[in-house]
Amino acid sequence: MAGEVLIVAEQIHGVIAKVTLELLGEGRKLADKLGSPLSCFILGHNMDSQIQRVIEAGADKIYIADHPELAEYKTLPYRRVILDELDTWKTPPHTLLMGSTTTGRDLAPRIAAYFQTGLTADTIELDIGPYEHKAGTDKSKIGYFPECLYANRPSFGESLKARILGPWKDPQMATIRPGVFQLPAKVEKDQASVEIKKIAVNLKEEDFRVKIAKILREESTKVDISEADVIVAGGFGLGSQEGFKLLEELASCFNNAVVGASRKAVDVGWISYPYQVGQTGKTVRPKLYIACGISGALQHRVGMQKSDCIIAINKDPDAPIFSFATHGIVGDIYQVIPEMIKQVKALNRQTVSV
Amino acid sequence: MSSNFNNKDLNIYVLIKQVPDTRSKAGVNADGTIDRAKAGKMLNPFDAFAMEAALNAKAMGGPNSRITAVTMGPPPAVDILYQALGHGIDNTCILSDRKLAASDTLATAYALSMTLKYLFKRDGNPDLVFCGLQTTDGDTAQVGPEICERLDLTQVTYVEDFKIENNIVHARKVIEGGAMEVEAQLPALLTVANSYKKLKFKTLRGAKFVQEVKRSEKLQKEFLEVVDLAQVGADDAQCGLAGSPTIVSMTWKIGTVGGNCKMHQGKSALELVSEVLSAESNLVKEFLKV
Ligand SMILES: Cc1cc2nc3c(=O)[nH]c(=O)nc-3n(C[C@H](O)[C@H](O)[C@H](O)COP(=O)(O)OP(=O)(O)OC[C@H]3O[C@@H](n4cnc5c(N)ncnc54)[C@H](O)[C@@H]3O)c2cc1C
Ligand SMILES: Nc1ncnc2c1ncn2[C@@H]1O[C@H](COP(=O)(O)O)[C@@H](O)[C@H]1O
Numbered sequence: 211m212a213g214e215v216l217i218v219a220e221q222i223h224g225v226i227a228k229v230t231l232e233l234l235g236e237g238r239k240l241a242d243k244l245g246s247p248l249s250c251f252i253l254g255h256n257m258d259s260q261i262q263r264v265i266e267a268g269a270d271k272i273y274i275a276d277h278p279e280l281a282e283y284k285t286l287p288y289r290r291v292i293l294d295e296l297d298t299w300k301t302p303p304h305t306l307l308m309g310s311t312t313t314g315r316d317l318a319p320r321i322a323a324y325f326q327t328g329l330t331a332d333t334i335e336l337d338i339g340p341y342e343h344k345a346g347t348d349k350s351k352i353g354y355f356p357e358c359l360y361a362n363r364p365s366f367g368e369s370l371k372a373r374i375l376g377p378w379k380d381p382q383m384a385t386i387r388p389g390v391f392q393l394p395a396k397v398e399k400d401q402a403s404v405e406i407k408k409i410a411v412n413l414k415e416e417d418f419r420v421k422i423a424k425i426l427r428e429e430s431t432k433v434d435i436s437e438a439d440v441i442v443a444g445g446f447g448l449g450s451q452e453g454f455k456l457l458e459e460l461a462s463c464f465n466n467a468v469v470g471a472s473r474k475a476v477d478v479g480w481i482s483y484p485y486q487v488g489q490t491g492k493t494v495r496p497k498l499y500i501a502c503g504i505s506g507a508l509q510h511r512v513g514m515q516k517s518d519c520i521i522a523i524n525k526d527p528d529a530p531i532f533s534f535a536t537h538g539i540v541g542d543i544y545q546v547i548p549e550m551i552k553q554v555k556a557l558n559r560q561t562v563s564v
Numbered sequence: 565m566s567s568n569f570n571n572k573d574l575n576i577y578v579l580i581k582q583v584p585d586t587r588s589k590a591g592v593n594a595d596g597t598i599d600r601a602k603a604g605k606m607l608n609p610f611d612a613f614a615m616e617a618a619l620n621a622k623a624m625g626g627p628n629s630r631i632t633a634v635t636m637g638p639p640p641a642v643d644i645l646y647q648a649l650g651h652g653i654d655n656t657c658i659l660s661d662r663k664l665a666a667s668d669t670l671a672t673a674y675a676l677s678m679t680l681k682y683l684f685k686r687d688g689n690p691d692l693v694f695c696g697l698q699t700t701d702g703d704t705a706q707v708g709p710e711i712c713e714r715l716d717l718t719q720v721t722y723v724e725d726f727k728i729e730n731n732i733v734h735a736r737k738v739i740e741g742g743a744m745e746v747e748a749q750l751p752a753l754l755t756v757a758n759s760y761k762k763l764k765f766k767t768l769r770g771a772k773f774v775q776e777v778k779r780s781e782k783l784q785k786e787f788l789e790v791v792d793l794a795q796v797g798a799d800d801a802q803c804g805l806a807g808s809p810t811i812v813s814m815t816w817k818i819g820t821v822g823g824n825c826k827m828h829q830g831k832s833a834l835e836l837v838s839e840v841l842s843a844e845s846n847l848v849k850e851f852l853k854v
Contacts, residue, residue, distance in 0.1 A: 427742030
């Protein structure tokens, strides 16, 4: 029988991250296809309150490591605990998944290199299916594999999708982009039917080579830009904090609309972190995304490219955002946005009058 | 503790890769795929940040600190090593071998680790190894951490800023929802985020030096080391296709949003906005606040 489908949970301040729940939802489907249990590793300190959430997201087995040194993610202690545990397993997990977050991308390659197994980065689709390796220079790889992890990811500037697989060795590993899988519906299961196991924590001196001096993280407050229908996002091109006032005025013309921002605008302090869109911010999928003075760097793009319609305003005709926006306006924000506010307001009056 | 510990000479490495140049239209097929043979080549843009980090680290070390740039790739990839020399990198090394073709990240990390081990053995233990955050062609951000696992270097990824004091790297790194400041022991491998400082321009002296090296075989021997798998003692079975646990089983085109962006330019703001709003009038009206 195939090994377990294992999700390594991420947590921030003791709360399981959304991406972990998304992975549990998707992992459930893979586990059902394989007829294997869906497992979750939780590392942290005082995490017991989170067990119920993981059960509700579909896990059959929970492995929990509790230690003050695990309260915040650190490469070496996390690596140690996970590898120590997996080394005791007779059958390795069939599949091992993490989010392609700053944590997953830091830790998953360590696990993959340790087991000398494959790891697909930044996956957007997962499945289990057969593969036949017919010919090739390496004869030892030839064979029929009925149950491979299919990890599909964009490649070459996102115009191609590639299916990557590695059935020769378990665990078959992938990191998954946050926000691409739906949160699972709540699974009704009582805690007694779920196997909960404690993982031993035996850290060594060499695991303390990195010390955390300070964490600069703003709590995400009530703002949830991922629920908005219209997002008016501003970037470094706004030039100042004042620019966001203009964007707010445009946003206020629409229902369920908010402002959003690029990381650079957040970094310089014009707007706070909960408004950030992108790889290290939120993944959003509004009906309309208006990008103002945003260059369209990959880390921003991955957080908003699934928007139904993207209107980009940038004064540089070669800005990368014009390679994937729906409409590109080449112009100065401070001319275009006031004009847009004016015309949208006029439209509004028209709509009312008819 | 000696007081001039701060000025310890640092033995620094930076890993750089040549990637297809996607900025130019050459070699980019109509469907967006890249024809690697036709495409121009460039230094992986993320590795320019790693190079700047290595140069700044060198300035924090003693007077005999040195940087070696290392790449794995086909012989023409020496272009980026010349580029490195022009920016003031002291030495360079390229691992080139036909058996490296079709390496995935595990096999790449293995081959680069073996190359680094070979250099460490000859030139002394490392203090710092810098990597770019990710490549624009592989786009995995995995090679750096996989090398850490093999060489047991202290790992700090997503570094945005750092300084070195008393054998400790004080680094600021990107994390979900913010940043983290860490103190890491040497020897360490740092992957450098693109929010780090931009690579400074080549100096005139650097550019002149590159010209000299290009003309002189003797200088090439001294500053551009070419090695193959046998020389670095790598096991062929762990390299290239044979050593890669993953394969690409199929590829297909995807329609990204927009993809063919409708451009509006060269008109007054009034015209530009009205063009876009009338093209999307249904959408706009749907969400208009009344
Ligand atoms: C690990 C990591 C994670 C990251 N995560 C994220 C993330 O989650 N989200 C994110 O957004 N970024 C993220 N980034 C940063 C990302 O790489 C880019 O640096 C950032 O998105 C750039 O922001 P920007 O487009 O606002 O600024 P810039 O790239 O500086 O672009 C500004 C644009 O404004 C235009 N402009 C200037 N003035 C005007 C004007 N008057 N009118 C019109 N246009 C004008 C310019 O032409 C330019 O294109 C991350 C980076 C790293 C390394
Ligand atoms: N062939 C290579 N030669 C030298 N360095 C590489 C190579 N491939 C990857 N790297 C390094 O590893 C980083 C991450 O690459 P990747 O994992 O491919 O996204 C790059 O920015 C480089 O610093």
